[in-house]
Structures are given as C-alpha cells and as structure tokens.
Amino acid sequence: MDTPTSVVTVGTDLLAGAVEAQAVPVTRVDWRPPMPGTEDDLVAVATDPRRADANARALAAMLAVQATLVDVAPASEVLGLERGQFLHAGPPIEWDRAAGPLRGALMGGAALEGLVDDPQDAVALFESGTSVSLEPCHHRDAVGPMAGVVTPSMWMWVLEDAATGRRTACTLNEGLGKVLRYGAYSPDVLTRLRWMGDVLGPLLQAAVRSAEQVDVTGILTQMLQMGDEAHNRNRAGTLMLLRDLAPAMVGAGEPDDVAEALRFVGGNDHFFLNLAMPACKLALDAARGIDASTMVVAMARNGTDFGIQVAGTGDEWFTGPAQLADGLYLGEYGPDDANPDIGDSAITETAGLGGFAMATAPAIVRFVGGSVPDALATTRRMHEITLGENPRWSVPVLEFQGTPTGIDVARVCRTGILPQINTGMAGKLAGVGQVGAGLVTPPAEIFPAALARLADLARTRTGAPA
Amino acid sequence: MDTPTSVVTVGTDLLAGAVEAQAVPVTRVDWRPPMPGTEDDLVAVATDPRRADANARALAAMLAVQATLVDVAPASEVLGLERGQFLHAGPPIEWDRAAGPLRGALMGGAALEGLVDDPQDAVALFESGTSVSLEPCHHRDAVGPMAGVVTPSMWMWVLEDAATGRRTACTLNEGLGKVLRYGAYSPDVLTRLRWMGDVLGPLLQAAVRSAEQVDVTGILTQMLQMGDEAHNRNRAGTLMLLRDLAPAMVGAGEPDDVAEALRFVGGNDHFFLNLAMPACKLALDAARGIDASTMVVAMARNGTDFGIQVAGTGDEWFTGPAQLADGLYLGEYGPDDANPDIGDSAITETAGLGGFAMATAPAIVRFVGGSVPDALATTRRMHEITLGENPRWSVPVLEFQGTPTGIDVARVCRTGILPQINTGMAGKLAGVGQVGAGLVTPPAEIFPAALARLADLARTRTGAPA
Numbered sequence: 001m002d003t004p005t006s007v008v009t010v011g012t013d014l015l016a017g018a019v020e021a022q023a024v025p026v027t028r029v030d031w032r033p034p035m036p037g038t039e040d041d042l043v044a045v046a047t048d049p050r051r052a053d054a055n056a057r058a059l060a061a062m063l064a065v066q067a068t069l070v071d072v073a074p075a076s077e078v079l080g081l082e083r084g085q086f087l088h089a090g091p092p093i094e095w096d097r098a099a100g101p102l103r104g105a106l107m108g109g110a111a112l113e114g115l116v117d118d119p120q121d122a123v124a125l126f127e128s129g130t131s132v133s134l135e136p137c138h139h140r141d142a143v144g145p146m147a148g149v150v151t152p153s154m155w156m157w158v159l160e161d162a163a164t165g166r167r168t169a170c171t172l173n174e175g176l177g178k179v180l181r182y183g184a185y186s187p188d189v190l191t192r193l194r195w196m197g198d199v200l201g202p203l204l205q206a207a208v209r210s211a212e213q214v215d216v217t218g219i220l221t222q223m224l225q226m227g228d229e230a231h232n233r234n235r236a237g238t239l240m241l242l243r244d245l246a247p248a249m250v251g252a253g254e255p256d257d258v259a260e261a262l263r264f265v266g267g268n269d270h271f272f273l274n275l276a277m278p279a280c281k282l283a284l285d286a287a288r289g290i291d292a293s294t295m296v297v298a299m300a301r302n303g304t305d306f307g308i309q310v311a312g313t314g315d316e317w318f319t320g321p322a323q324l325a326d327g328l329y330l331g332e333y334g335p336d337d338a339n340p341d342i343g344d345s346a347i348t349e350t351a352g353l354g355g356f357a358m359a360t361a362p363a364i365v366r367f368v369g370g371s372v373p374d375a376l377a378t379t380r381r382m383h384e385i386t387l388g389e390n391p392r393w394s395v396p397v398l399e400f401q402g403t404p405t406g407i408d409v410a411r412v413c414r415t416g417i418l419p420q421i422n423t424g425m426a427g428k429l430a431g432v433g434q435v436g437a438g439l440v441t442p443p444a445e446i447f448p449a450a451l452a453r454l455a456d457l458a459r460t461r462t463g464a465p466a
Numbered sequence: 467m468d469t470p471t472s473v474v475t476v477g478t479d480l481l482a483g484a485v486e487a488q489a490v491p492v493t494r495v496d497w498r499p500p501m502p503g504t505e506d507d508l509v510a511v512a513t514d515p516r517r518a519d520a521n522a523r524a525l526a527a528m529l530a531v532q533a534t535l536v537d538v539a540p541a542s543e544v545l546g547l548e549r550g551q552f553l554h555a556g557p558p559i560e561w562d563r564a565a566g567p568l569r570g571a572l573m574g575g576a577a578l579e580g581l582v583d584d585p586q587d588a589v590a591l592f593e594s595g596t597s598v599s600l601e602p603c604h605h606r607d608a609v610g611p612m613a614g615v616v617t618p619s620m621w622m623w624v625l626e627d628a629a630t631g632r633r634t635a636c637t638l639n640e641g642l643g644k645v646l647r648y649g650a651y652s653p654d655v656l657t658r659l660r661w662m663g664d665v666l667g668p669l670l671q672a673a674v675r676s677a678e679q680v681d682v683t684g685i686l687t688q689m690l691q692m693g694d695e696a697h698n699r700n701r702a703g704t705l706m707l708l709r710d711l712a713p714a715m716v717g718a719g720e721p722d723d724v725a726e727a728l729r730f731v732g733g734n735d736h737f738f739l740n741l742a743m744p745a746c747k748l749a750l751d752a753a754r755g756i757d758a759s760t761m762v763v764a765m766a767r768n769g770t771d772f773g774i775q776v777a778g779t780g781d782e783w784f785t786g787p788a789q790l791a792d793g794l795y796l797g798e799y800g801p802d803d804a805n806p807d808i809g810d811s812a813i814t815e816t817a818g819l820g821g822f823a824m825a826t827a828p829a830i831v832r833f834v835g836g837s838v839p840d841a842l843a844t845t846r847r848m849h850e851i852t853l854g855e856n857p858r859w860s861v862p863v864l865e866f867q868g869t870p871t872g873i874d875v876a877r878v879c880r881t882g883i884l885p886q887i888n889t890g891m892a893g894k895l896a897g898v899g900q901v902g903a904g905l906v907t908p909p910a911e912i913f914p915a916a917l918a919r920l921a922d923l924a925r926t927r928t929g930a931p932a
Binding site for chain 1 (some may be wrong): 688691693694699705708713714716717722724725728729732749828831837838839842864865866
C-alpha cells in the first residue's frame with residue numbers, strides 16, 4: 001500500500017498523533033458532539049434542499065444593507081408611540097415577570113411622561129395594567145440597550161437603508177452608571193433625560209437634518225480598525241459621530257447649549273452604541289422571513305427571558321432563562337447584586353460585532369474581563385457557528401479577516417458552541433443602575449427549540465413524517 | 467553525569483535541535499554578530515561603570531514627562547523666530563545640499579512670509595544666503611514633520627512638562643498630498659497656510675487658553691488602544707483632540723469659521739501627528755546630556771542626511787545618508803519619484819511609538835505596506851534594542867506589554883538590528899508633494915560612529931588608552 005499523502009482527523013487527537021508519528025501530514029478538524037436530542041432535526045434541516053440557497057440569500061440580504069443616519073425625533077413622531085405605551089428590550093413580557101432593572105426603567109419612564117409624580121407610584125400603575133401597555137422594541141422596528149425602555153417623549157436616532165427605504169430607531173445613550181436603561185430612576189436620572197429631550201435631541205435633529213448624512217455602516221467599518229467591537233467599546237465610533245455632527249451643531253443652538261452637548265457626547269464613550277444597534281437591526285431585518293433559512297436575525301433579553309428569532313420562522317420567539325454574566329464589577333458590587341442578562345444590544349453579536357468581533361478590541365478585556373488570547377480565540381470560535389464573513393467589517397490583527405456573521409442555528413446545535421455575548425450588567429434591584437460588565441451566552445436550549453421548528457417546517461414542505 | 471534540567475542555546479539552531487532530540491528542555495536565545503569593527507568600543511562601553519545607572523536615569527527621566535498642551539501662537543512669539551529665519555527638519559544643512567522637498571518647502575515659506583512674490587524667485591534668495599538663515603527645529607526646542615519648515619508667521623502648538631516647565635513646539639498639520647511639508651508650494655498650498663494663520667490658529671489659541679488643558683501624553687495612551695501608532699496613524703488621536711477642543715471652540719469665533727475649522731481638523735487623520743511629535747521630543751529632551759548614557763534622544767532627517775543625537779554625547783549629531791523608504795505609492799508615482807527619508811517625525815520612533823508600536827496598529831500596513839505579522843514582529847524586534855518598556859503606552863494585542871522604549875546605541879551595534887521607522891515619502895523634486903508612505907531604517911554606520919564617541923568618553927573617564 002502506498003503511503004497516503006495526507007490524513008484528515010476529526011475530534012480527539014489520538015489518531016492524529018499516531019499518524020503524525022509515522023511522518024504523515026495530518027489536518028486536524030475540531031469536532032464536538034451535537035447538542036443532545038438534535039440529531040433527527042439536524043438531519044431534517046441538513047437535507048432540506050432549500051436551506052443552502054435560503055441561507056445564502058439571508059446572508060447576502062444582510063450584508064447589502066447600508067445604514068445611514070437620516071433623522072432624530074421623539075418616539076411619538078418616529079414610532080407613533082402614545083401616552084401610556086412603553087417599549088422594552090427582549091421578547092414580550094408583562095410586569096409580573098419583569099426583572100428589577102426593567103421595572104426600575106419603566107417606573108422612571110412613567111415619571112418622565114408625567115403619568116406619576118414619584119416613580120414609586122408607578123408600581124401600582126403597572127400592576128393594574130389599565131392605562132399602560134408593554135411591547136418589545138423589536139416589534140416596532142426599534143432596539144433598546146439594557147432595559148430598552150422607550151416612552152413617547154424620548155428622542156430617537158432614525159436609520160435608513162436607502163436601497164429599500166427600511167428604517168430602524170433607537171433612543172439616545174445616557175452614559176454609564178446610574179441611568180434609566182440600567183434601572184435607575186433617581187431625580188438626576190430624570191433631569192438628564194429631560195435635558196436630552198429639551199436640548200440635546202433638538203440640537204442633534206438640526207445637525208442631522210442639515211449635515212451630510214452620517215454613514216453609520218461606514219463608521220462601524222472604521223471602528224473595527226480602531227479597537228472598538230461596537231457593543232461594549234464604542235469609543236472611536238462616538239468620536240467619529242462627533243466629528244461628523246459637530247460642524248453642523250455649531251450655529252444650531254445657543255453656544256452654551258452646543259458646547260454642553262459636545263461635552264456630553266464626547267464624555268460618553270458608549271454614545272455610539274445606540275447607533276450601532278439599530279444599524280445591526282437594519283441589516284438583520286433584511287433577512288427576516290426567508291423561508292428555510294436557519295440564520296438568527298435577533299438575539300434579545302428582557303432581564304428574565306433570552307429570546308431569538310430566526311429568518312425561516314417568521315416573528316416567532318424561542319425563549320429560555322436569561323443567564324448571569326461572568327465579568328468585572330464596579331466598586332463594591334459583586335455577583336449577588338447582578339441581574340441576569342438584559343437588553344437588545346445582543347443585536348450587535350447577531351450581526352457579527354460585539355463578542356464576535358472581540359479579536360479587534362483586545363482592550364475590551366479591561367472592561368468585561370477575560371484575557372487577550374481569549375478575545376482572539378472567541379472571534380475565531382464564532383466562525384464555527386456562522387454562515388460567512390462580513391467583508392466590510394474586517395479585523396486587522398486577524399489579517400483583515402471579516403467578522404463571523406450570520407449565526408446558523410444548525411451549526412450551533414451541531415457543535416454545541418454558543419454565541420458569545422459581552423454585556424453590561426444591571427443591578428437586580430430596581431433603581432440601582434449598572435453594577436458591572438462581563439461575558440455571557442444564551443441559554444443553550446433555545447437553539448434546539450428553534451431547530452425543531454425549522455425541522456418541522458422542512459418536513460412539512462417535503463412531505464416527510466413530522 | 468546527571469542530565470541537566472535545561473539548556474540555553476545562543477544563535478543558530480544546530481545545538482538546540484540536537485539537545486532537544488534528547489528530550490532536554492531548551493531555551494533559544496537569538497544572537498547575531500555585532501556590527502563590524504565595533505567590538506572594542508562595545509567592550510569599552512559595556513565596562514563603563516557609569517553606564518547602567520546613566521541609562522536607568524535617562525529612561526526614567528523620559529518616562530516621567532507629562533506633555534500638556536498649553537498654548538497655540540505664531541512661531542515669532544513662541545520661538546522668537548525673525549523675518550528671514552527658517553527652521554527645518556533633521557540635522558543642520560545648507561541650501562546647496564538640501565533635497566528637493568526641503569527646497570520646495572523653503573521656497574513656499576519664503577513666499578508665505580512675503581520675502582518673494584513667486585516661490586521660484588526664492589531660489590536666488592537662498593543661493594545668495596544673505597538675508598536668510600537655516601537652522602534645525604531641534605536646535606530651537608521644536609520638531610517639524612517632513613521638510614519641517616517653520617517661518618515666523620506659522621502658528622505652533624506649545625507643549626509643557628508641568629514638573630520642569632520645559633516646553634516644545636510644532637506647527638499645525640496641513641493634511642496630506644500637496645502640502646508645504648512635502649515640498650509643494652502651489653497657490654492652493656499657500657492659501658491653506660494663510661487660512662491656518664488667519665482663522666484656524668487664532669481659534670485654536672482661544673480654545674486652548676479657555677479649555678481645560680489637553681493631556682497629550684494621556685491621548686497617546688488611549689490612541690495605542692485604538693489602532694494608532696502615532697506616526698502614520700493618528701486617527702483616534704485627532705478625534706480625541708477634536709473632542710477636547712471642540713466645546714471651547716464654539717463661541718470662540720464666527721459660527722462659519724468654527725464649523726470650517728472643525729471640518730478641517732476632522733477631515734485630516736494626521737492632524738494629531740504635530741502634537742505627538744513635540745510630546746515625544748519633550749519626553750526625550752529630559753534625557754539629554756546625561757553623561758555615559760547610550761540612549762538615543764533624537765533621530766531626524768533633512769532629506770539628505772539622517773542624524774541621531776545621544777544622551778551621553780550632548781548635542782553632537784552623528785549623520786549618514788538618508789535612505790529610500792520601501793512602501794506604497796500614491797497614484798502613478800513610483801520609487802523613482804521618491805526623495806530619501808525626511809523629517810523630524812522619527813522622534814516618535816525614538817520615543818517608542820511609530821514603527822516601534824506597529825503591533826498595536828495592524829491596519830497601518832494598508833498605508834505603509836508590509837504584512838500584519840510583520841507589524842507584530844517589528845514591535846517584538848525593537849524590544850531587542852531598547853532599554854525598557856513604557857508602562858503608559860501599552861499594546862493590548864501583546865497582552866498590554868509596554869512599547870519598546872529608549873533605543874540603546876550599544877544594543878543596536880551588538881545585534882545589528884536597526885530601528886524601524888515608518889514614514890511618509892515626499893517627491894524628490896521641489897513642488898511635487900507626497901508620493902507615498904513606507905518603511906525605512908537609519909543608515910547603519912551612524913550607530914558605530916556614536917558608539918565610538920561614547921567609548922572615547924568612557925576611556926577618557928577611566929583613564930584607559932583611547
């Protein structure tokens with residue numbers, strides 16, 4: 001027998017080592033067992049003849065989107081949000097199951113809207129549920145970081161994909177620490193929100209309406225060359241936004257107000273997060289409703305449940321319990337103070353940024369914990385569960401490889417590798433605010449649940465027994 | 467005989483391989499022969515009992531400097547520069563040996579100052595040398611990128627080390643392409659310089675004098691976490707400067723002028739270079755004149771000569787021919803169009819930035835050429851010829867290792883490893899402007915020349931035969 005020119009081994013190293021000892025070149029392929037109980041569904045999905053094309057179309061649709069900042073206006077105008085209507089992050093939830101930080105943000109939002117004078121009085125309002133309603137941001141073409149609460153008077157960024165006219169929206173970022181989206185509702189939190197509505201919003205509106213439109217997707221491209229991963233590092237993005245808007249802000253208001261607005265934006269390294277998120281949603285929304293596609297189009301958390309939506313399963317949510325992040329805590333806070341994972345911001349990971357792009361932002365480990373090699377390894381690992389790479393968002397240190405993009409439910413189930421999210425941590429009690437930042441994954445079981453639904457749809461189409 | 471627990475091998479791999487084959491752990495130490503003819507001088511310097519302490523003091527003095535932006539004003543005020551006095555980059559040179567881009571910048575500078583109406587008429591003026599004089603920036607506490615020409619009416623940044631009151635200065639950056647510092651002197655170049663003097667300079671002065679002082683050393687710290695190496699990438703630095711100055715610029719002038727100034731700064735990714743350079747000089751000047759120190763305190767080029775100054779040899783220049791860079795060319799330009807290396811900007815490498823910090827700026831290879839692994843390897847290699855690391859300027863992807871800092875003439879001679887500089891390339895003909903950017907090293911012979919002088923001084927001190 002001739003010596004084979006090469007050998008490919010799968011899984012453990014035993015065979016590879018033995019073959020290499022005989023001076024035969026070996027290509028090792030990592031292999032892990034699929035998630036338990038998913039074998040039949042994996043076969044059904046893998047043999048669906050429409051899957052490959054559907055996934056290619058989903059990925060291409062997503063990558064074709066160009067997000068441009070086109071307006072800034074109150075949620076009442078942008079989304080038609082009415083008095084008593086509250087949007088929140090994550091999949092649908094009601095007050096009785098809402099976590100502390102979501103409750104805190106709703107209480108603060110009720111006071112901001114004048115529904116109550118004291119945020120504490122809002123508890124009875126939400127318990128009664130008679131004049132208020134809760135709805136996910138995602139159901140209204142919007143996203144919200146952390147609690148993600150949006151009320152009619154809050155000003156929002158409006159992004160548009162010029163080719164399709166599709167739009168998404170997100171509120172303006174308040175900064176870190178004691179802020180509404182982390183569940184704080186003290187008087188200074190409400191004072192800041194009122195200034196944002198009275199001064200900052202109108203100034204930004206005047207600037208955006210008069211300036212050349214800001215290319216948000218392009219800023220994201222640049223950020224990834226500048227150490228931002230666009231979820232928990234948005235420093236360069238914030239600075240580029242300031243660069244693009246500052247000239248038009250001059251003259252759009254009283255000099256003192258303009259200077260204060262410039263200081264506020266420049267003093268908040270996370271300000272651009274609220275543009276990165278709707279840009280990611282805008283891209284992913286282009287892939288919604290593509291039958292047979294196994295690509296995840298949303299990952300979102302309300303502080304109680306973690307939910308995903310998938311291109312091939314319409315607007316159905318697959319949910320499981322939100323997990324506690326592992327990370328670094330502010331001041332005296334510790335793991336006992338943290339609420340489980342919350343926020344729509346995992347839309348960044350869904351689009352190939354955040355945890356998926358950590359290799360380009362090694363300094364992020366000083367904020368969310370972990371080591372630099374971990375950050376590099378995380379991006380490499382995410383390529384195992386994604387459909388492709390984003391050529392526009394490349395990672396210089398990985399020799400300009402595109403970020404891993406388009407989470408594939410089938411690959412997650414087949415490898416058992418869960419999407420890696422980096423996130424801020426809210427205090428679990430209403431009113432506390434931020435307690436830290438860290439790393440977290442979705443609950444594993446939501447992927448087999450989504451896979452089962454995709455498999456059912458595939459079997460239905462092919463006439464195979466369900 | 468007992469088996470040794472470990473073996474250290476130096477130089478080629480022959481012994482290491484043989485020992486490893488016997489299952490003995492081997493530590494490989496890279497070794498190269500010293501530069502030819504330096505053996506005796508290396509011994510004299512190595513055995514100088516004052517050297518280690520002198521180098522420790524030189525490095526510590528440099529690392530202790532904090533550069534703060536304290537003023538913006540014309541060179542006539544900052545440096546007392548008078549009509550007909552011209553500063554230039556690099557070691558001293560006269561018109562007859564000056565390279566094309568330096569001549570072009572001097573001609574444009576003469577027209578800017580009204581010494582001639584047409585830049586071409588300045589040739590006769592400089593050839594006669596009667597009413598004009600040339601002097602290095604470095605001799606006047608200043609630095610200048612590329613040609614580095616400074617005339618009395620040009621506005622300059624002024625940086626100060628608060629602990630010592632020491633100051634350095636640098637002109638305002640004009641942008642890339644057809645600009646004076648690359649040797650261009652067309653009417654649009656002079657128009658831009660006049661606007662910078664009439665509008666931009668006064669606005670920046672008002673902002674700097676009214677704002678909280680800008681911490682330039684601190685911005686450099688942040689830049690290195692954001693993909694800038696502060697020589698040919700200054701994107702994040704420029705944006706942070708804009709963030710720090712913009713609020714104070716609002717109201718310091720007519721809104722249209724302020725907006726134009728914000729656009730000019732925001733549109734020039736290299737704007738911060740002219741703050742990075744004097745910050746580096748301010749740090750290195752603290753190490754000047756420390757007897758017996760073998761640390762380089764300046765590397766500078768005038769387009770004809772490359773010169774270094776060393777802590778232990780006072781203000782003496784050791785010079786050799788400036789080299790041609792290897793890199794990427796703009797448009798139709800090629801190697802035949804490029805002038806040899808020019809500018810004081812190698813002060814960034816002297817301080818541990820630029821080529822020395824390329825690992826933190828892998829995207830730089832798209833501007834200066836080379837590969838991402840080369841960029842990482844360059845920073846690692848520079849640790850071989852430096853005295854220490856800068857804890858303030860750390861490289862996230864190298865697990866936050868400080869940049870290699872304090873070039874040691876002795877280590878350069880002992881290893882033959884030359885400092886790596888990345889640089890813009892000027893056209894070799896006066897008037898052309900920028901033709902590319904690339905990588906370059908100093909001429910090797912200037913290090914043995916400096917070493918010989920250090921060795922002479924050491925022998926004189928110890929009474930050994932010279």
